Amino acid sequence: MRKVLPFIGCFVSVSGAFAQPLLPAEKPNIVIVYADDLGYGDIGVNGAQGVKTPNIDRLASAGVNFTDAHCSSATCTPSRYSLLTGSYAFRGQAAVLPGDAPLLIRPEQATLPRMLQASGYTTAVVGKWHLGLGNGKLDWNKEIKPGPREIGFDYSFLIPATGDRVPCVFVENQRVVGLDPTDSIRVNYRVKLDGYPTGTEHPELLKQAADPQHNNTIVNGLSRIGFMSGGEQALWKDEEFPFILTEKAKTFMEENQHKPFFLYLAFHDIHVPRAPNEQFVGTSSMGPRGDAIAQMDWCVGQVIEQLERLGLDEKTLVIFSSDNGPVLNDGYADQAVELLGDHQPSGPFRGGKYSILEAGTRMPTIVYWPGTVQAGTSSALLSQVDWYASLADLVGHQLQPGEAPDSQPLLQAWLGKTSAGRDVMLEEAYTYGLRQGSWKYIQARKGEAPRWIEQGKGIASGMANYPQLYNLEADTAEQNNLAESYPELVQQMQQTLEKILDERPAENPGK
CATH class of the missing domain: 3.30.1120.10 (Arylsulfatase, C-terminal domain)
Structure with a gap:
């Protein structure tokens, strides 16, 4: 018997959010807090076991917790591209980039931070970048152009690619932080340099064993992808990431508290290599991966406490989410699989990072805005590619032809005002x-x-x-x-x- 074509409308619900949120006359601050490799089930409010996330759970209890909100792609660079451009990743041929890749977003391209700049915002990016830098002939010893400034960020403090890729240095306002000019940095992803030892040659120097892909340059006892020489005084210590990144974010908010600001705070946690600070070691039952979740949650708490201290919490829209689904075994031997216990990183869904199944893109997502957004749970179908058009609506910006071509203005849904999300x-x-x-x-x-x-x-x-x-x-x-x-x-x-x-x-x- 022939099957009847089923109805394919979108039935969603919002519980707890009031019907008609009133937006303030003045433009709110906007903070996007972006975790890395954090699965739907990796936070307490979504069922995490073996690790506590009280700060994130607090956001969910006072904001809107989304159960069907998605990043655009199941890997990091493509999702970040879509977030900042309002364009699907395939349009920009966005793929996971090596650490020395040129800037993926073209300087002439419309971007979320540039749109907010034009609307009167001071803009900043702090944390993991992984969107490329320079024009293909990158010299790490000079000012790096083009970079975040050329696509709309007034201030930037970056992990240039990710923690598992060289160069292992911070880049602030497009210059390497703490670089000794007599100790030039060189980076190569194809040819071994006469610089630092490698994990292949000196496994005895490693804190965590790594697979062949991640077994090149050793920095801070962890081997990375790619080869690097020089820049010794500028090298980072992974264990300091949470304190350095949150302090830069807090300073930016304090210095710009009297005018509208946009902060894109992109954590490294819980991406590999997972090297939580000793303050968080042992705070979960899952080893480094669980401890990194607890560390990331602490960072969220620091951001919210700063907003409250500055009296900005009711003037700030905070969006918390992640760039792609979870992964346990991603190149380093940190017992993420062995110590998992009853925890389900993907929640009730199947798949994870790299996967086209739901857990690849269905993200923990919370919108928090005291006094404007009320507590609730929403099952609206939403995508991060829509943040651009939705925030444009929020600040009164009229999208121009060609701007954010795949982004839909769904501000009402993001604020919990309606249950109507995307049709497709x-x-x-x-x-x-x-x-x-x-x-x-x-x-x-x-x-x-x-x-x-x-x-x-x-x-x-x-x-x-x-x-x-x-x-x-x-x-x-x-x-x-x-x-x-x-x-x-x-x-x-x-x-x-x-x-x-x-x-x-x-x-x-x-x-």
């Missing part, structure tokens, strides 16, 4: 998925799925050489493929996906 949402992870209400379609992939995701990382990739269709309302873990039962729906969703992938939008679709 793209997911990216070495293939493409499409959400339409409770339905999830995964496009057939040509050729085999990357084996390293399942075999090396222990994560279900969700990729196959045949189409997949899941009803998430009945099958949260995406185990029962309904593609053969609903061929018309598969065809319709594939056509919708192809339209997104093929279009070259000339203007913002939400206008």
Whole structure:
């Protein structure tokens, strides 16, 4: 018997949020707190076991906790690209970058920080960057251009790529911090340099053993991807990340407390290498990964305490989320798998980082704004690519043709005012998925799925050489493929996906 085509509308609910939040006349401060590799289930309010996150849980108890909000891609660079441009990652050919890659976002491209600058905001980025720097001929010993300044950030303090990639130095306002001019930095991702020892040659120097990819230059007892020489006085200590990054964020907020500011605070935690400060070692039952979650939660608390101390908490919209799903085994032997216990990093979902399944992009997401946003839980279908257009609405900016082409203005949903989110949402992870209400379609992939995701990382990739269709309302873990039962729906969703992938939008679709 032929199956009846199911209704594919989006049924969502918001509980606790009041109906008509009143926005203040003055422009609010905006703080995006962005964790790294933090899974949906890695915070207390979403069921974490073996680690406590009281500061994040406090945000959730007083704000809106989203159960179906997503990053745009299951890896870090693409999600950050979409966040800052309002454009799907595939449009910018965004992929995970090496540490010496040129700036991925073009200086002439419209960006979220530049839009906020034009709306009267002072802007800053603090923390992990991983969007490339320079123009392809990067000299770490001079001013680095182009960089965050050229795409709209007034102030920047960066981990240039990630903690597992050289160079292991901070970059403030596009210059390496603490660099001795007589000890020039050199970086190479292809050829070994006569600089620091490597993990391959000197495993006895390592705090954590690493796989071959991460077994190059050793800095602070941890081997990294890539080779580096020089810059000894500028080298970071991983254990100092939480204090240095939060202090830079707090200083920026204090110095700009009398005018609207935008702060993009991108934590390194809980990305590898996980090297929590001794203050947090042993605070969880899960070893370094759990301790890094506790450390990250402390940093969140520091940000909120600073806002309260400055009397800015009711004048500041805070968005907390993560860049992609969780991963346990990601290159370093830190017992993340062995000490997991009953904890479920992905919550009730399947997959994780690198995966097209829901856990790859379904993120812990909280919006907190005392006095404007009331406590509640929202199941609205939302994507981080929409932050651009939604914040443009908040500050009264009219999007121009070509600006934030994939971003939809869903401010009402982000503030918990309405349960209406996206009708259709793209997911990216070495293939493409499409959400339409409770339905999830995964496009057939040509050729085999990357084996390293399942075999090396222990994560279900969700990729196959045949189409997949899941009803998430009945099958949260995406185990029962309904593609053969609903061929018309598969065809319709594939056509919708192809339209997104093929279009070259000339203007913002939400206008």
